[in-house]
Amino acid sequence: MKTEPRKCRRRKSRASERKRAKSSSLKWKLFRAKEPLLSVFMWGVNHSIDQLMHVPPPGLLMPDDFKAYAKDIMPSHYKVKEYCPNVFRNLREQFGVDQYEYLRSLTSYEPEPEPVEGSKGDFFFSYDKKFAIKTMDSEAVAELHSVLRKYHEYVVEKQGKTLLPQYLGLYRLTIDGSETYLIVMRNVFGRKYNVHKKFDLKGSTVSRAASDKEKAKDLPTYKDNDFLEQNCKLHLPAEAKQQLLEMLASDTAWLSNMHLMDYSLLLGIHDCDRAAAEAASKPLEQTSEESADELAPTPPDSPIPSTAGAFPAISGGPDLDDEFYAISSSSNSEKPLVYFIGLVDILTYYGMKKRTATAAKTVKYGSDAENISTVKPDQYARRLVEFITRSLS
Template identity: 30%
Template sequence: MAQKKAAGTSNSATRRRWWNLRQQWRMLGVFEINPEHEFYQLTSMIKEGMHASCSFTPDFFSYYHCLTLALQGFVMQTFAAPVFAKLRASVNITEEEYMNSLCSDGCYLQFVSNSKSKADFFVTNDKRFFLKTQSRREVRFLLSNLQAYTDHFEKYPHSLLKYFIVMQSVFYPDERINIRYDIKGCEVGRWTDPDKEGKQIIKVLKDNNFEGQYIELGQEKSWFAHQVKVDTAFLRELNVLDYSLLLAHQPLHRDELEGKHSLDRSCPVSDAIELQEFHEHHRRLLPNFQNAVHVIDGPHCRYFVGIIDIFTIYGMKKRLENLWKSLRYPGRAFSTVSPTKYSHRFCRWIQDHTQ
């Protein structure tokens, strides 16, 4: 009898914790996609398709081609699986971790923010990966430039460009993050009122909200500014504009500060030579952290950074938008400008706001 009572108490406590977690997700703009949710069938098909695709080893696929799998009631197409597997491995994401996150028994989550994008955003149950719906044009652009992207990533293994259909979340883990920014380096339409839009939406603040603040990186400033310059130069070559820097920060704990300081101590000559060679290949020492490729530790804060939304081409539609905004906002900085001007302005913002 006592055992049954204890079990009942335990189950009750578990239900309370689960209910509190669901309430917390709702307050953060993250909603569980349970069987009653409008996207449940879609995400179930995504999960089933991902499970079927992940069941094959990358060697099974043609390197840059598509494999079509006919499943129960839908078709799953996987593009260039070995390429993406190689990219995941380069940032220390094992295939087991990838499959466990995307194909777990836990429901996906719907991410709701104040973004103007018409895309739907889903998050794996552990919040490690984002899934974003893409237009056919965006997919074609991605695949046509995949070789150039992989070449860029091999040359600059700590590039901030990491975002495709399944995206490693910049803000992972997010337990200590309460403010997020989306930076484009301009002023028109770049303000979010923190007190509006309701508590059930994740507020992503913008350039004008960041006024008077700085990204304080200390000795990491030069690396960060250089990597942003290299990444935006690559996007400029692809004729891309309108990308953003995702940014969040949190104070370093004492143990994190102590661990960081231990890296600053003098090292043997052999280690110093190896470290020099490391930097010569555009690499950097990373903090001991789950999502280290998107993390930069400054003297006092840990910053989460990443460049996203890299699919907008400066074609005729954007050229006409540029002309219209030039007439409407004379002398003001708006987002729709040539890729050359956009990248230069973006880098200047980073330089002016980093210490």
């Protein structure tokens, strides 16, 4: 039997290497964005999901899965590190997020930057508004790692029905030697309904009002004192009201057990009558363009049905399919509304730094100290639940 000359084999090997390099280069061009960070992120998500789709999910997550990571080195020395890929794949399943949906939303079009008032990181949103991508510092990443196993256990126990942030993927991107951490979450405000008013609520009334600069914005983020001054009430059906309080009590109790505090309840309000009037006043040409924008690429048929929300749907009410955090207002509301309610920014540990801040503010505010934002986790949780309970109608 004849064997190929070594020289010929080397030539073929080089040719195959050039072919692979060319293929990699072509793949890279598919994910160009306005800035390298997003290009690398899109490439990383695409590569990660592609790899996971060729490997069956483990029947049971092991302790090592919560320490695992996958590394990819890209052209021009760009790097992507995905943390705990099997854990986040399982979390996506628990939250009803299909792999194809995740891939399409984050890579079909470039995520768009959007400033978020009071956020400790930069925000980007997928083109279809389903997912939020947030930059994190190393301290927040370490805190997420420290609670990830308990977080996963809690999500499984609640079968994904929780107001906690839905953590769907964690990545570290290295660009020209600079590292950036990104966390992917479900967007609390959903995608089909514009939010006309929003609040960041902590249950605290000390220094908790939007600034004049913030109020001058088209869509300001109001706070607790603004909520009270505007005499806001949440008009919810009885079943949804009970479910909201049960979920909030359970979630905040879990956060307290994890010694986490300084989180917020994010509230968005969609006014159905206002939305109808806005739609009627739009030129026909603009409406047609927006309808065309919705004709985005569709993934193959998903084995997972459209995501059921955390709250029961109302017969004859707005279509809240795939709007996880949405609740329709009750029939006794003055006008038809859709509320979006979820917990955000949960990764602040009540350690020495926060204890010191609590002591300093207690001295400063005296008898009003119980209303400051920096208090012990159990007190923080109880106060927020009480604030929301009083707001229900």
